[in-house]
Amino acid sequence: MAKKNKKRFEVRDNESIDQCLERINNEGYTPVRRAEEPIFQEVVHNGEKNLEPVGRIIVFHAVKD
Secondary structure, three states, X not given: OOOOOEEEEEOOOOOOHHHHHHHHHHOOEEEEEEEEEEEEXXXXXXXXXXXXXXXXXXXXXXXXX
C-alpha cells in the first residue's frame, strides 16, 4: 500500500496561521497551497431554502517532506 504523501490542514479555532504552519512543519509536511473555503448555513425565507455564507475556514494543502 502506498504511503499518503498529501494532507489537508485546517487552521483551528484560536490558532493563528503561523501556529498552523508550525504544526504542519512539525508533522514533516511542506505547505504547497492555501485555500479559503466558505461555510454555509441553510436559511428558510418565505418557505424557500437558501444557503447563506456565515464564515470561512483557511485550509493548507501540504506534501510530505
